Amino acid sequence: MKAKKTAIIGGTGLTQLPELDVISEQAVETPLGMTSGLLTEGKWHGNEVIFLARHGHPHSVPPHKINYRANLLALQQCGVDAIIAVNAVGGITEAMVSGHIAVPHQVIDYTWGRESTYFDGEFMPLDHVDLTFPYDEVLRQKLLSEATAAGFLVSGAGVYGATQGPRLETIAEISRMERDGCDLVGMTGMPEAALARELGIPYASICLVVNPAAGKAEGEITMEQIRAVLNGGMEQVKGLLSHFLMAE
Ligand code: HPA
Numbered sequence: 001m002k003a004k005k006t007a008i009i010g011g012t013g014l015t016q017l018p019e020l021d022v023i024s025e026q027a028v029e030t031p032l033g034m035t036s037g038l039l040t041e042g043k044w045h046g047n048e049v050i051f052l053a054r055h056g057h058p059h060s061v062p063p064h065k066i067n068y069r070a071n072l073l074a075l076q077q078c079g080v081d082a083i084i085a086v087n088a089v090g091g092i093t094e095a096m097v098s099g100h101i102a103v104p105h106q107v108i109d110y111t112w113g114r115e116s117t118y119f120d121g122e123f124m125p126l127d128h129v130d131l132t133f134p135y136d137e138v139l140r141q142k143l144l145s146e147a148t149a150a151g152f153l154v155s156g157a158g159v160y161g162a163t164q165g166p167r168l169e170t171i172a173e174i175s176r177m178e179r180d181g182c183d184l185v186g187m188t189g190m191p192e193a194a195l196a197r198e199l200g201i202p203y204a205s206i207c208l209v210v211n212p213a214a215g216k217a218e219g220e221i222t223m224e225q226i227r228a229v230l231n232g233g234m235e236q237v238k239g240l241l242s243h244f245l246m247a248e
Contacts, residue, residue, distance in 0.1 A: 011085070
């Protein structure tokens with residue numbers, strides 16, 4: 001049987017994966033341009049893993065300028081069987097406190113002006129993929145069962161609202177998103193999930209809440225507040241990834 005190859009797309013706070021036993025690092029050029037950074041291929045618990053830092057390393061590409069199409073196309077070219085995305089997010093609903101981890105089940109896309117499809121009539125002929133369930137349910141359930149087995153407290157559902165950024169939101173925007181049913185707010189969940197579906201690659205996301213969304217706590221949101229949660233939180237996320245790969 002062919003060995004599985006899992007891609008991990010790291011977001012803010014996860015621009016490197018020192019746990020990888022690195023085999024190669026390569027810059028990949030696709031017909032749609034360059035990826036955000038080098039693709040690092042290696043082994044983790046004996047599994048083939050490819051790591052890509054979504055914002056580059058060092059963290060420099062803003063959410064609206066990420067070449068999501070090139071990133072996912074490159075991962076497909078490398079033959080990955082699954083993609084686990086890691087996203088730092090703001091928490092909207094009560095359970096989504098700082099430091100909490102969620103594996104979302106739905107998404108609402110508030111972004112605009114991003115290259116968000118391969119089926120644009122240029123790169124590929126027009127087509128319409130189904131996105132009823134934007135995340136791969138098998139992958140989500142695997143992540144959740146490993147989280148439970150390893151004793152991590154993880155929300156097994158949540159609606160991810162993808163905003164344009166790089167600015168954070170206003171209180172009124174977050175109130176609207178809450179009325180829409182969003183639990184989490186982030187800037188990079190889309191079009192990534194939709195592009196993975198267009199390529200037919202199973203995709204799921206691990207979201208780490210790094211701040212209460214605008215208006216959900218006293219005062220303004222500061223980068224200091226976010227950084228204070230990121231380091232420890234991403235160690236937790238890596239712990240979950242590690243258990244997931246061990247069980248693969
Ligand atoms: N809003 C949007 N994206 C984010 C946030 C937020 O509050 N926190 C981390 N990413």
